[in-house]
Amino acid sequence: MNATITPVGGPELAERASRELEEATAQEIIAWAAETFGDGLCMTSSMADALMVDLASKVVPGIDVIFLDTGYHFPETIGTRDAVASIYDITLINVEPTRTVAEQDLALGPRLHGRDPGICCHLRKVEPLKKALAPYSAWLTGLRRADSVTRRDTPIVQWDRRKRMTKVNPIARWTQEEVDAYIEENGVIINPLQYDGYPSIGCEPCTRRVAPGEDPRSGRWAGSGKTECGIHL
Numbered sequence: 673m674n675a676t677i678t679p680v681g682g683p684e685l686a687e688r689a690s691r692e693l694e695e696a697t698a699q700e701i702i703a704w705a706a707e708t709f710g711d712g713l714c715m716t717s718s719m720a721d722a723l724m725v726d727l728a729s730k731v732v733p734g735i736d737v738i739f740l741d742t743g744y745h746f747p748e749t750i751g752t753r754d755a756v757a758s759i760y761d762i763t764l765i766n767v768e769p770t771r772t773v774a775e776q777d778l779a780l781g782p783r784l785h786g787r788d789p790g791i792c793c794h795l796r797k798v799e800p801l802k803k804a805l806a807p808y809s810a811w812l813t814g815l816r817r818a819d820s821v822t823r824r825d826t827p828i829v830q831w832d833r834r835k836r837m838t839k840v841n842p843i844a845r846w847t848q849e850e851v852d853a854y855i856e857e858n859g860v861i862i863n864p865l866q867y868d869g870y871p872s873i874g875c876e877p878c879t880r881r882v883a884p885g886e887d888p889r890s891g892r893w894a895g896s897g898k899t900e901c902g903i904h905l
Contacts, residue, residue: 681838683831690829698842702731705840712809719752720873722861724814733761741766742796743773744875752863767804769796785877810838820889
């Protein structure tokens with residue numbers, strides 16, 4: 673879908689748009705992004721569910737969807753990715769790190785994710801995504817304020833200074849009840865791990881089940897003090 677792109681955006685546009693779109697629907701926010709950035713718009717998906725894919729593909733058929741294939745995913749996540757790519761009107765872009773897991777183990781030692789999860793996330797998520805996003809001007813995410821305390825101030829539109837591009841968060845205001853209702857009403861594909869105690873799904877070695885009542889993201893990098901992979905910081 674991506675073609676020659678004229679760079680647009682900036683902190684002023686993001687700040688103004690975020691104010692003006694605060695009460696807009698997710699569909700209206702996505703439509704604004706599509707009109708503003710054209711073929712410079714893409715989205716990312718962790719394949720925990722296809723809610724954002726469902727929303728975006730209805731407004732922007734054929735939209736580029738970036739998936740970070742870290743080499744450490746649960747088989748259920750890879751299965752969800754393949755199902756989403758076959759059912760929804762999207763262009764899946766499967767992004768892999770420079771090194772395979774075996775090559776990383778050889779160069780830096782095994783189980784880097786346990787010894788230094790920050791470096792592992794940087795090598796297998798942050799850097800590959802940075803390269804994948806380079807051709808675009810803006811990207812859609814599924815960030816929500818209700819996800820965690822670190823995301824409670826998530827704006828609808830923001831300027832990512834590090835990536836020098838606009839980040840659009842159409843469902844930032846959504847509650848878990850609104851998420852659940854949309855998924856049920858629209859028959860959205862769900863990663864089966866969500867029915868097995870994994871409300872937030874990352875790489876298999878760094879994700880554990882969450883007990884009822886726990887923070888949904890408490891199963892990510894449990895015991896390490898780490899709460900984000902670095903993509904959204």
